[in-house]
Amino acid sequence: MAAEAQITYLYNSGFIVKIKSCALVFDYYRDDNQDTANILQQCDRAYFFVSHSHFDHWNKDIAVFAGKTNKYFLSYDIHDAGQIPTEKIVTLDEYDNYSDENIIVKSFSSTDAGISFWLQLDEWQIFHAGDFNWWHWQGDSERNNAFARNGFNKQMKKLTGLSADIAFFPVDRRLEAAYDWGVKEFCRQTNVKNLVGMHNADRKACSLAADFAGTNKSISTWFPEKPGETKTIYK
Numbered sequence: 001m002a003a004e005a006q007i008t009y010l011y012n013s014g015f016i017v018k019i020k021s022c023a024l025v026f027d028y029y030r031d032d033n034q035d036t037a038n039i040l041q042q043c044d045r046a047y048f049f050v051s052h053s054h055f056d057h058w059n060k061d062i063a064v065f066a067g068k069t070n071k072y073f074l075s076y077d078i079h080d081a082g083q084i085p086t087e088k089i090v091t092l093d094e095y096d097n098y099s100d101e102n103i104i105v106k107s108f109s110s111t112d113a114g115i116s117f118w119l120q121l122d123e124w125q126i127f128h129a130g131d132f133n134w135w136h137w138q139g140d141s142e143r144n145n146a147f148a149r150n151g152f153n154k155q156m157k158k159l160t161g162l163s164a165d166i167a168f169f170p171v172d173r174r175l176e177a178a179y180d181w182g183v184k185e186f187c188r189q190t191n192v193k194n195l196v197g198m199h200n201a202d203r204k205a206c207s208l209a210a211d212f213a214g215t216n217k218s219i220s221t222w223f224p225e226k227p228g229e230t231k232t233i234y235k
Helices: 035-040 060-068 142-159 173-178 181-189
Strands: 004-011 014-019 022-026 045-050 071-075 089-092 097-099 103-108 116-121 124-128 163-170 191-198 220-222 230-234
Touching: 004 035, 004 163, 014 035, 014 124, 022 035, 022 116, 035 060, 045 060, 071 103, 089 103, 103 142, 142 181, 163 181, 181 191
Parallel strands: 022 045, 045 071, 071 089, 124 163, 163 191, 191 220
Antiparallel strands: 004 014, 004 230, 014 022, 097 103, 103 116, 116 124
């Protein structure tokens, strides 16, 4: 029987990945449909991941799920974890590692605040970029855009060759002509099988050319627009 991962879109960069009886919750900010509570009721284990402290990625209300959660992986820039039980918090700096009998987690840096995550659970490898991207803003100064390009390229040297069955990566319409620069380079330099676009809250979903990652790669893509949308990936 093929292994499957069910992905549910929460909002912005927030997603739940359900693998067997385990839930992985990334950058929970809003969940108007109460999908998190419903999915956690179906699971024996749960892990929360918070990439950084920006309001659209971090919500202290995730403490209400502590009874169903094994660990909360929080970025080093979150200084007030609210009511999350201390014993369930794992604070990760850039390039940190964590492992137990169920999960392996590695952190990378970002081109904005906080960190990005790579993890392995069972046979699945998953990457969540947080706010790591090539943030080239139209109308910004040449100096600032050069700084953004150099920061992105520097981090990509750490990520080149990374493998992921599922990768969540910003594909943000606000960047206008540059909306796909980061995701293209990321997918060309890594080994991603399924790409999920994110960080495009309340805006029409983006699209990518079939050969966006190069002519020798075939990557399945999904760009959810409405909270509650789901997709099942098989391997």
